[in-house]
């Protein structure tokens with residue numbers, strides 16, 4: 436009795452790629468929406484452009500660029516997460532609730548810690564150079 440050859444597997448690779456591309460699209464849409472609505476993020480965008488400009492001006496080393504990139508990414512990431520927490524809290528608890536307040540305060544605290552760390556990195560990397568430029 437003839438044996439049928441195994442039927443070829445459906446080609447799922449392009450579908451997976453499409454799904455990944457869509458996920459990236461949603462993520463970029465999230466960043467764009469947060470940028471439009473959050474004044475803090477608009478401030479970070481301006482600060483990021485300034486920091487990158489200063490980095491080129493002062494010819495940062497690769498290690499310094501890595502630290503600056505981590506600091507900038509940390510602040511952006513935490514600010515976006517904070518925006519997401521605020522949106523969810525506003526959705527599930529539009530009325531006053533101590534837990535809602537705590538969630539927002541803790542998320543804001545995470546941004547604060549990240550911002551202080553980024554400030555320290557910025558002062559250590561740019562501080563001496565800016566100082567030498569002025570004096």
Ligand SMILES: Nc1ncnc2c1ncn2[C@@H]1O[C@H](COP(=O)(O)OP(=O)(O)OP(=O)(O)O)[C@@H](O)[C@H]1O
Nearest residue numbers: 473521528529530531532533535536537539540543
């Ligand atoms: N539903 C709530 N229940 C209890 N406390 C809340 C509630 N919403 C906000 N709060 C308190 O008010 C603070 C400010 O909340 P708000 O939603 O204005 O956030 P925000 O940090 O000012 O954010 P943004 O300025 O980015 O909108 C919170 O950190 C929290 O302490």
